[in-house]
Ligand code: QAP
């Protein structure tokens with residue numbers, strides 16, 4: 206397994222639109238496994254290929270709270286959404302900043318596995334939020350693009366504080 210480098214905000218490469226996966230080779234499985242390894246090692250629950258500088262429509266996630274339910278989705282698409290939920294989100298590409306974001310509470314996802322086999326399922330709660338967050342990455346979008354004016358001010362302040370080397374950064378969100 207290889208630990209991949211995660212691009213961080215404001216890296217412009219996070220704004221690229223990922224391309225559909227057409228080749229289901231062992232290379233794709235290798236990339237998915239390296240992404241899961243990188244995600245677990247960084248204490249994350251989701252990671253999109255865009256974040257590791259690969260412009261392919263591939264996301265990995267595990268919202269089980271352990272290392273129990275890795276999920277790899279290739280060419281994921283949301284074909285149905287309903288309801289609304291506010292969740293405190295963070296992002297491995299925006300370390301040290303969290304904010305509550307509003308998204309659909311329940312989604313139906315159409316995707317492929319690493320063999321190119323179709324997968325279709327409905328999910329809700331944290332897993333639904335995470336999939337929406339990760340698909341946003343494939344479209345060059347970050348959770349900080351969803352902030353209210355007030356949240357944006359807090360984000361700007363956190364960024365300014367981070368650029369001050371003499372200052373110790375107090376995290377906005379609890380993490381290990
Ligand atoms: C996306 O985010 C997500 O700031 C995945 O210092 C997050 O794994 C979806 C992380 C919340 C739904 C709800 C963030 C790790 C991990 C940090 C992550 C940090 C260390 C973020």
Ligand code: CO
Pocket residue numbers: 295296297298338342
């Ligand atoms: Co993210």
